[in-house]
Amino acid sequence: MLNGTEILTTAQMRAIESAAMDSGAVTGLELMERAGAAVVAALLERWPDPGRAFVLCGPGNNGGDGFVIARLLKDRGTEVTTLFLGERDRLSPDAAVNHDRWQQMLGDGDFWLPDPAEDTDLTSPDFEIGSSDVVIDAMLGTGANRPLPSTWANHLSDAVEGGNPVIAVDALSGLDLDSGRYAIDGRERSHIRATLTVTFQRAKVGHKLEEGPDRSGELVVADIGLEQDVRRHFDGPALRHEPVPSIRLTSPALARPLSKSSGHKFDHGHALILAGAAGRGGAARLAARAALRCGAGLVTLACPRDAIAENAASLPDAVMLRPLDEPDDLRKLLADKRINAICAGPGLGVERAATLLPVLAEDARDPKPVTWVGNQKFTFDLPFRAGRPTVLDADALTAGAAQGQAFLQGLHVNTILTPHEGEFARVFPDLGARLKQKHPTLSTLDAVREAADRAKAVILLKGPTTVISANAPRLRGKPPVEAWINPAAGPDAVPWLATAGSGDVLAGIITGILARGLPPLDAAATGAWLHAAAARRFGPGLIADDLPEELPGVFRDLGL
Ligand SMILES: NC(=O)C1=CN([C@@H]2O[C@H](COP(=O)(O)OP(=O)(O)OC[C@H]3O[C@@H](n4cnc5c(N)ncnc54)[C@H](OP(=O)(O)O)[C@@H]3O)[C@@H](O)[C@H]2O)[C@@H](O)CC1
Numbered sequence: 001m002l003n004g005t006e007i008l009t010t011a012q013m014r015a016i017e018s019a020a021m022d023s024g025a026v027t028g029l030e031l032m033e034r035a036g037a038a039v040v041a042a043l044l045e046r047w048p049d050p051g052r053a054f055v056l057c058g059p060g061n062n063g064g065d066g067f068v069i070a071r072l073l074k075d076r077g078t079e080v081t082t083l084f085l086g087e088r089d090r091l092s093p094d095a096a097v098n099h100d101r102w103q104q105m106l107g108d109g110d111f112w113l114p115d116p117a118e119d120t121d122l123t124s125p126d127f128e129i130g131s132s133d134v135v136i137d138a139m140l141g142t143g144a145n146r147p148l149p150s151t152w153a154n155h156l157s158d159a160v161e162g163g164n165p166v167i168a169v170d171a172l173s174g175l176d177l178d179s180g181r182y183a184i185d186g187r188e189r190s191h192i193r194a195t196l197t198v199t200f201q202r203a204k205v206g207h208k209l210e211e212g213p214d215r216s217g218e219l220v221v222a223d224i225g226l227e228q229d230v231r232r233h234f235d236g237p238a239l240r241h242e243p244v245p246s247i248r249l250t251s252p253a254l255a256r257p258l259s260k261s262s263g264h265k266f267d268h269g270h271a272l273i274l275a276g277a278a279g280r281g282g283a284a285r286l287a288a289r290a291a292l293r294c295g296a297g298l299v300t301l302a303c304p305r306d307a308i309a310e311n312a313a314s315l316p317d318a319v320m321l322r323p324l325d326e327p328d329d330l331r332k333l334l335a336d337k338r339i340n341a342i343c344a345g346p347g348l349g350v351e352r353a354a355t356l357l358p359v360l361a362e363d364a365r366d367p368k369p370v371t372w373v374g375n376q377k378f379t380f381d382l383p384f385r386a387g388r389p390t391v392l393d394a395d396a397l398t399a400g401a402a403q404g405q406a407f408l409q410g411l412h413v414n415t416i417l418t419p420h421e422g423e424f425a426r427v428f429p430d431l432g433a434r435l436k437q438k439h440p441t442l443s444t445l446d447a448v449r450e451a452a453d454r455a456k457a458v459i460l461l462k463g464p465t466t467v468i469s470a471n472a473p474r475l476r477g478k479p480p481v482e483a484w485i486n487p488a489a490g491p492d493a494v495p496w497l498a499t500a501g502s503g504d505v506l507a508g509i510i511t512g513i514l515a516r517g518l519p520p521l522d523a524a525a526t527g528a529w530l531h532a533a534a535a536r537r538f539g540p541g542l543i544a545d546d547l548p549e550e551l552p553g554v555f556r557d558l559g560l
């Protein structure tokens, strides 16, 4: 089990639910009851005695959950009004059962069933949304497949404007649980958000991407008894060779391998930071400090001869300085095979980066790794390039983008590209353009996975939520991780990370971790987590220079 929590796509959630029901261990009706009960439990923990609840029930099983919630709340004495935005005869059998149970619970006058064709008629509820203590949004969940009708959005809008808490069942209706995009027919309504979202068994990808964290409010993940089914989905039956790849959230446990129990300084690796011209060295110095703070045994900063004095004046003595004027100087530096991690980009200068990138590409070799099965030796011809672990950021990405295909061909599976949105669009213009247009078939996660596939490298796309993916083949039989998501938005917000130079520190952190010997995808995920953790620990007022200095505190908190 890798460190981190898996999150699910809607297709995976459906597959897990179906497998559970097919196995006969649970019925859909039982799952719906558990889902409704879980929402009521989370609601009562936060609003212990709601006098009035308004439940918005949609046309599918999410609406079915809503009918369960209405019944359970009424059972405990809450006055409940439901607004059903569907047709009884088109409900699934499970939702229809709960619809009917709710209907039977009430007298004719209480149950308000507007004609779906006139679903905006708000004239006859027992009470209006505005006078309820809680509003339950059970309109759409994992089955949302188009923008939310604006008349439905009006109900949420009324609740938010009236200051009523909105409790979303599985998702705020209108939120796409695969992309994290929020779509309402017609006007943008940025104020619509849930106070609390209760989802089932695992968070979904869309809760964590793009608008997901902000729109979802507090996210509670309720256990509805599908734990074994989740494990079975990922681990597979004993005889299946390939476990299903997972999408995971970063977690503190990722940093555990960074504990330094023993070892010579070379055992902790040697990081090389390529720096730029005099007067522009700040970014590379930030990266060097960060690499050192991550426990790299040695950090060398290579800069033009005339920038050595400046760098020496403002770097810790522990950082070694080497002159690097010509591409050939880099070739000579790389002859030292103890250098096991490279960082190129921060403060490097685009022109200088352009001359150094080909040297880095040359350095990548095509290995024939050897493996043993019993006492038999196998050698593979790998269909990919592998070389020294290298982080390419900032100016290296801009220079690379200008080199086009030649740049992509020079990359290898141990390269980590760390673009922000703008740099991503420079390196992968078509993907960047589609992301910008919020193309419906390309989520941020899809874009990063596609980029990783094209580059045959690790891609880390920076933003309030950082998304990381690799297409690197797993040679050591580890369960595959398809992507990591490092959320720093919504309830996990660390807005003060958006400060000049913070990306340079991230590049340095990852380089330091690479020097410590972590595999590239893990190093990128661990780096993203540590970076946000350091910012969170420091708090408001953070400048990039504080980040490396905060890392020892983060490690101490983790007991490393
Ligand atoms: N499966 C289980 O065992 C369990 C499931 N559970 C619950 O079920 C939820 C998933 O249920 P679901 O699959 O029925 O999808 P759901 O979100 O209710 O929407 C589908 C309906 O909405 C419609 N529709 C879609 N978009 C629309 C739009 N923009 N505007 C208007 N209509 C729109 C769509 O119409 P159609 O596309 O068919 O025309 C269809 O009628 C899940 O989130 C969880 O809450 C839990 O009880 C645990 C057990």
Ligand SMILES: Nc1ncnc2c1ncn2[C@@H]1O[C@H](COP(=O)(O)OP(=O)(O)O)[C@@H](O)[C@H]1O
Residues within 6 Å of the ligand: 420, 462, 463, 464, 465, 466, 488, 489, 493, 494, 495, 496, 497, 498, 499, 500, 501, 502, 503, 504, 505, 506, 531
């Ligand atoms: N609103 C935000 N919330 C949290 N983290 C953010 C936010 N905006 C940016 N970041 C993070 O801050 C860093 C900014 O890096 P980058 O864009 O390269 O900036 P710079 O070039 O100034 O260093 C990235 O790690 C990114 O994930």
Ligand SMILES: [K+]
Residues within 6 Å of the ligand: 062, 137, 138, 139, 140, 141, 168, 169, 170, 171, 172, 173
């Ligand atoms: K919902």
